[in-house]
Structures are given as C-alpha cells and as structure tokens.
Amino acid sequence: MTALSVAIVPTPKRRILGGMFLGFPTVFRKELTEWLRGPKTLIVAGVSIAGAVFMCLIPFIAKATNQAAEAGAERSPLNLTMDPTTNVLLGWTGQTVALIAVVATMALVSSERDRGTLAWSLTNPVSPTSIIAAKFGAAFLVFSGAAVVLPLVVSSLLATIVYGSLPNLTTIATFGLLFLTLPAFYIALTVGLGTAIKSTAGVAGVAFAVMFVPQILGGLLPIIGELSPTSIGVWAMTTATGEPASAVTLGGWLVSMAVIVVGAKVVFDRQEF
Numbered sequence: 001m002t003a004l005s006v007a008i009v010p011t012p013k014r015r016i017l018g019g020m021f022l023g024f025p026t027v028f029r030k031e032l033t034e035w036l037r038g039p040k041t042l043i044v045a046g047v048s049i050a051g052a053v054f055m056c057l058i059p060f061i062a063k064a065t066n067q068a069a070e071a072g073a074e075r076s077p078l079n080l081t082m083d084p085t086t087n088v089l090l091g092w093t094g095q096t097v098a099l100i101a102v103v104a105t106m107a108l109v110s111s112e113r114d115r116g117t118l119a120w121s122l123t124n125p126v127s128p129t130s131i132i133a134a135k136f137g138a139a140f141l142v143f144s145g146a147a148v149v150l151p152l153v154v155s156s157l158l159a160t161i162v163y164g165s166l167p168n169l170t171t172i173a174t175f176g177l178l179f180l181t182l183p184a185f186y187i188a189l190t191v192g193l194g195t196a197i198k199s200t201a202g203v204a205g206v207a208f209a210v211m212f213v214p215q216i217l218g219g220l221l222p223i224i225g226e227l228s229p230t231s232i233g234v235w236a237m238t239t240a241t242g243e244p245a246s247a248v249t250l251g252g253w254l255v256s257m258a259v260i261v262v263g264a265k266v267v268f269d270r271q272e273f
Contacts, residue, residue, distance in 0.1 A: 027135075028133075031137075044146045045150055094179070101182075102208065102211065106204045108135050113198060144180050175241070223248075228249075
C-alpha cells in the first residue's frame with residue numbers, strides 16, 4: 001500500500017461523522033430552497049418588520065398626537081424617550097418573535113410525515129440526523145434574517161430619520177447577535193417535538209405550553225422564570241444594554257438545547273416510517 005493510499009483512508013472518526021450527517025448538504029439545499037421559494041419567508045419578514053417599525057414609532061406617534069400630555073408624563077405607560085437606540089429595541093422582549101417562530105416552523109416535520117415524503121427521504125442515502133439538522137439549519141438561517149436581522153436594520157434606519165440621530169450600532173448589533181438564541185430555541189423545540197409528535201396541532205400545543213407556562217409559574221416562583229430558556233430574549237436585552245444579566249438563564253438555555261438535540265436524535269433514529 002502506498003503512502004498516498006494510506007493518507008486517503010478515512011479514520012473511524014470521519015466514518016462516524018460522515019455516516020451521522022450523510023446527505024446533509026443535499027437535504028439542506030432542499031430545505032433552504034423551500035423556504036426561499038415559498039411565501040412563508042415573505043410573510044415572516046412582513047409581519048416582523050411591521051411589528052418592529054410600529055414599536056419603534058410608538059414614542060414618536062404618542063408625542064405627535066399629544067397623548068403623553070393628556071395622560072401626564074409621569075403616569076404615561078409609554079416609553080416616550082426620543083433616544084433612537086432605546087426605541088429600536090422597544091418591544092424586543094421575545095414574545096412576538098417566539099410566536100412567529102412557532103407558527104412558522106411547527107409543521108416542518110409533520111407536514112412531510114403526512115405527505116409521505118419523510119419516509120421517501122429516508123430511503124435515499126441520507127441519515128435521520130441529517131434530515132432534522134438540515135431542517136433546523138435552514139429554518140434558523142432564513143428565520144433569523146427575516147425576523148431578526150432585517151427588522152432591526154429597517155427600524156434602525158427609520159429611527160435615524162425620525163429621531164434625528166444614528167442609534168448605537170454596537171448595542172443594536174450585540175443585541176441582534178445574542179437575541180438569535182431565542183429563535184434557535186423555539187425552532188429546535190418545534191423540530192424536536194415533530195420527531196415525536198405526529199400532528200402539527202400537537203407540536204403547536206406543546207410549544208405554546210413551553211412558551212407560557214414558565215411565565216405563569218415564574219410569577220409565583222421567580223427562579224423558574226430565571227431558569228427557563230424562554231427568558232433568553234430578556235437576557236439578550238439586558239446583556240446588550242449593559243444591565244446585570246443572570247448567567248442562570250444562559251445556563252438553562254444551553255441545557256435545554258442539549259436535551260432537545262439529543263432527545264430529537266434518539267427519538268427520530270428509532271422511529272419507523
């Protein structure tokens with residue numbers, strides 16, 4: 001055996017990784033194409049941009065219509081500062097983005113299961129891990145751009161015009177980067193649930209329960225809200241704006257992501273279609 005032939009023999013580690021992610025590039029391109037060619041991405045972008053713009057303009061609208069003067073500045077529930085950075089970040093606590101993420105991705109697995117294409121895909125040279133990884137990767141990539149990055153860019157440009165100065169782009173960029181942890185969690189959650197729950201309604205029901213139950217329990221026992229990965233949006237905001245942020249929330253997010261990833265792989269590998 002020549003030195004060249006020895007060099008190209010795959011190691012056991014490479015064989016394991018290659019088998020685990022067999023066919024990933026092909027499935028990823030297919031998932032990405034479906035996102036980009038379908039109407040879902042435009043809908044997500046339109047709703048997200050409209051929401052970001054509206055929240056950014058609330059102080060401007062309130063001031064222009066004299067609502068603050070009528071209510072009394074000290075009693076007004078609105079944040080009437082004219083600071084562009086504050087107004088760009090106004091409303092980005094995560095609830096709206098979480099709702100959009102669940103609705104946009106809750107059928108990623110179940111729809112293909114119903115059509116029979118999921119079973120067909122597994123008859124090709126592609127691993128189950130590649131399928132769920134590709135679904136998460138494509139959804140996260142497109143959703144992050146449409147629901148987080150683009151709305152932040154648009155609202156930053158608008159705030160510059162309306163409030164007369166450029167927002168702190170370092171703060172905005174830091175927040176945007178950290179805030180991506182929130183859609184990452186909910187997309188991983190819906191994909192993971194889809195490997196075990198056959199119906200789209202079932203996936204949505206459990207995902208919404210995960211979204212709201214920790215908030216309810218957190219009102220009774222604050223540590224639950226602090227530990228919950230659903231609080232990662234608030235953690236991103238406080239971290240980006242320089243306020244004290246609990247590392248417990250980030251730890252809860254990391255543990256939850258690991259549980260979802262491992263659980264989805266174990267369940268999906270054992271299923272028969």
